[in-house]
Amino acid sequence: MPSIGPIGNFDLVKKINMEHALSTILQYRPLSRAKIASLTGLNKMTVSSCVDLFVQKGFVVELGTTGTSRGRPPTLVDLNEKAGICVGVDIEINHFTVLITDLLGKKLDSKVFPLQSKDPFFFVETISNVLRDIVKDHGKRQLGIVGVGIVIPGYYNIRTDVVDFSANLQEWNDFPLQAELTKRVPDTTFYINPAPYAGAMGEVHFGGAKSADHLVYVTSSWGLSAGVYSKGELFTGSTGTAGRLGHSTIHMNGKKCTCGSRGCWEMYASIKALYELLDTTPQALTFAEIVEGIKRSDSRMTSAVHELGHYQGIGLANVINAYNPKFICIGGLLALLGPTLINSIWNTLREMIPERFLLNLEIYCSDLGELGIAHGGVSMVLRHLSGMIIEHSLLEQAKV
Ligand SMILES: [Zn+2]
Known part of the structure; x- marks a missing residue:
């Protein structure tokens, strides 16, 4: 019979207390030990013991005093954002972007690398070398690389751990990306997600929907997809391919789509559709040049974006009815179409949905720019930060 003795229970309770204390520091930073105790309900001795351990390991730092109370003012404690780094990697068809941040998600560096080959092994080899260089530069930090958020231009099957489908990088289909990355860089934790999921997380963490509970992120690089975020979690579906809303039907006998169906939303509301409306190519x-044209009110380009916005609105009406979001964020290149696109979306939505269902809704274009998706990769890492710090605290302690 397995023994679940008092030592096991003691460790578990200690871990839970540490989690409470640390998540409170991360949420309300900086704050005093007394404030942590009052917010968590833990006694002051327990809080001090947890905080002292974090401080001793260098994950938390003591700042100055609040200076607001009589007698000896309490010392504030805060996350040591220099204790480690996060890496976000945004993979596109011809290149990938690497963003390095501190533990608060503040950018330290970013770099773009060409993808000369569509062979997924080429990417694995290149990113392995990049990560080795990053370790050389930042390896002295207590936590080193906390994690790497890899954002792929397709879906990742969370059940079989392979790239599920990438319309624009078909060479990657069924590739066991996690296993191959771990083989090359064994001591690093990777979080792999499709662009719309990372985009949604990036907006909640760094963008215009900070700390929102309900958000849908719609993005188009060429096709169209959506990431649905609700109360701290992404809606992934059973295999991680939820959000393929670009293939929801908005025209019963419409244009033939690459997926084999007809009248898909992305055939009318994506960047691909905008180029069709303008009868041209990138x-x-x-x-x-399109964005410039809109700024100077070029009638041909403005009317194409109005039509695109109309079709965006038709699809978004389905999104609103299905998910009742507080925020809809338009990301990717679509975000650059700004108010011209947003106004057309609202015009169509007001024709399709009773006003009462639109009262609580905000629709905006992401302003995170070209590093938005890479920031999403970083936010995938930051979600696991407190767990990582506690694991290191306990590991280090076990060694003592
Ligand atoms: Zn389709």
């Missing part, structure tokens, strides 16, 4: 007209 080679002949860059996206930056």
Whole structure:
């Protein structure tokens, strides 16, 4: 019979207390030990013992005093944001972007690397070398690399641990990305997610929907997909492919889609659709030129974006009816279309949905810019920060 003796229970209680204390520091930082005790309900001795351990290991630092109380003012404690680094990697078809941040998600560095080959092993090899260089530069920090958030231009099957489908990088389909990365960089934790999930997390953590409870993030690089976030969790579905809303039907006998169906939303509301409306290609007209055209009220481009916004609105009406979000964030290149797109979306929504269901809703374009998705990769890492710090605290303590 397995023994679950008092030592096991003691360790478990200690771990739970540490989690309470640390998550309170992360949420309300900086604050005093007494404040942690009052917020968590833990006694002061327990809080001090947890905080002292974090301070001793260098994960938490003691700041100055509040200076607000009589007698000896309490010392404030805060996360030591320099104790480790987070890495976010945004993979696109021809290149990938690496963002390095501190433990508060503040950018330390970012760099773009070309993907000369579509072979997934080429990416694994390149990112392994990049991570080795990062370890050289930052390895002296107590936690080193806390984790790497990898954002892929497709879906990742969380049941079989392989790339499920990437329309634009089909060479990656069924590739066991997690296993291959872990083989090359064994001491690093990887979190792999599709762009719309990372985009949603990035907005909640760093963007215009900070600390929101309910958000839908819609993005289009060429196709169209959505990430649904609700109360701290992403809605992934059973295998991690939830959010393929670009393939929801908005025209029964509409245009033929790459997925085999007809009349999919992305055939009318994506970047691909915008180029069709303008009857041109990205080679002949860059996206930056379209954005410029809208700024100077070019009638052809403005009317194309209005039509795109109308179709965006039709699809978003389905999103609103299904998920009742507080925020809808338009991300990716679509975000650059700004108020011209948002106004058209609202015009269509007001025709389709009773006003009462729109009262609580805000629709905005992401302003996180070209590092938005990489920031999403970082937020995937930061979600696990307190667990990582506690694991290291207990491990280090066990060694003593
Ligand atoms: Zn489709």
